[in-house]
Amino acid sequence: MEHDMDEQIPSYVYSPIAPDDFRVLKILEVHPQIKFSLEAFSIYEAPGYEALSYAWGTSPEMEESLCNGARFRISRTLGQALRGIHAHSGGGWIWVDAICINQTDAEEKAHQVAGMGELYSCADQVLIWLGDAADQSDLACALLPELTEKIWSLKDSEGGWRPLSTDDIVAQGLPHPDDPLWCAALLLYSRAWFQRLWIVQEVVLARACVFLCGLQQIEWHVVVNFAIATSKSFFVSNIAGLHIKAMGEDRVSRSTNGIRLIRNSRRLKDSLEDDEKEITGLQATMDIMQSQGASVKVDYVYAVRDMLPDALRDQMVVDYSDEIKRNYGIIHARFFRQCLERLSDWPSLRFPPNAGQKNIPSWCPPWGSGWNYSYLPIIGCHAGRPAAISPWSSSDTVQEIVPFSPVFHGSTNVLDVRRILRAIKACSAHISDGADRHERLLGVLIGQCGWLKSPQFSGRPDGDVLDGFVSFLEHLAANKEHEGDADPVPVNLDTAEYFLDQHRFWRAYLNLIMIRWPGRSFALTTNGRMAIVPCHTKPGDTVCVFLGGTLPQVLSRHEDGVHWKYVGPSVVDGIMEGEVFDTKEEWIHNKEIFFLK
Structure with a gap:
């Protein structure tokens, strides 16, 4: 009835x-x-x-x-x-x-x-609904403010984040790394809300917002501060690895993505309140568009439209017609081109290469393809001198490729020391003799040819740098504790902290390897230069210096023989510090223009 x-x-x-x-x-x-x-x-x-x-x-x-x-x-x-x-x-x-x-x-x-x-x-105010209570979320929500405050107390007097042992962590009032509370807190950030693209403007533009999970309530600043703290503390950021079996690989990845989203949202919110941070905000927007999901392709642009600078926002007209949905690549390319004009630099956007998506040009990022490290974040690299962003000049050609083996185990996300050793030795076998070849090789492998000028490498060990690093890795690899296991497991956090604290120089190096190597290969050019290039680079591809850019770029000839396809950013020894502009070579006066398709 x-x-x-x-x-x-x-x-x-x-x-x-x-x-x-x-x-x-x-x-x-x-x-x-x-x-x-x-x-x-x-x-x-x-x-x-x-x-x-x-x-x-x-x-x-x-x-x-x-x-x-x-x-x-x-x-x-x-x-x-x-x-x-x-x-x-x-x-x-x-x-x-x-x-x-x-x-x-x-x-x-x-x-x-x-x-x-x-x-x-x-x-x-904006009410952020995370979902019903689950996975000990009530406990996590209740204790997250206190947990966040104690993580921030790990900062030393100089503002750095000192490495601590488990005993020190517990003495500071934090839970033991094995405590399920860590798992519960991290699982909050793995929820579906943190994976959406549209939610960014919903919190960035809000006067005030509050997170609701079941019957619990969490303030915005608590969620932000926990996300920032977990990324600052080396010890805390590695705790998630201990809970992979409890959380599952997918939820660990989603949690990491959620934490990164909150950090970028904070950067974006700060940029809207300070005109001088416009470029920082635009770069944060790019990172968000890369990592988040949207069900409609055009929404990758529309979802961030209201957070863009006024002049750029006015050019992004919202249109949900069937024709625009079918030809979404036009919207993506138009948006990205406008971004390039404002940033005056290509690789600072740090996007992974567009691997063959036919609906968008090769030079346009594949928004929403998932966060990965198939790109080179910029740390201390400066290619050339400030100049106009066009035209460009061809400088070298890729001759030989030495692929990197994956340095992470797929199911546990553990850094594999033996694979790093094999890769370094394979690269060493391909370079010519020279007094500084080892030092140059290490500079290339971390994607930072000017590495000795960087603060994290100021305490360089005495003697041969490469031999010192290889000895350090061999010492770690000699641990027989888990020999014969089907899957590698994380080193005990206390053991890792002991080694890394004793070798701060190598800690910084390993951190860069984790970022630089996945999705990339070692290469030699026809002029004998060492390089790190995208993994899908082929012999014969061209290395270019984009005037005004930050990194050399790899281009591949298009099938039509006229245009070029964008492959991705690279690190090339010998042209990272503007050396090519100090020469009197004829090519500097006969610049080439490449038409990208």
């Missing part, structure tokens, strides 16, 4: 709204069925309201709700979010994108999406 009555209730039909209007809802009941009222107001005369931020999810499950007395189908995920925030919202007006925007009207959706930044910035 009740089912028959539901069938007789008409479905809700949206009424058109004026350009300056937006809808908000008020939750009336959540049990047994969600009931809410929906009204439209002018953005200039709207009542106070809160905005909901949640993960839409991909589940097809739906449930029936009542909107102004009419049937309204919502996703099961949204239903859980509305029930979850009801106890926290105080019964006031709430803006929820999935309901307050007519998702079936492309014109209205485009107009409303273009104004979403203003809607979030005008809200009294």
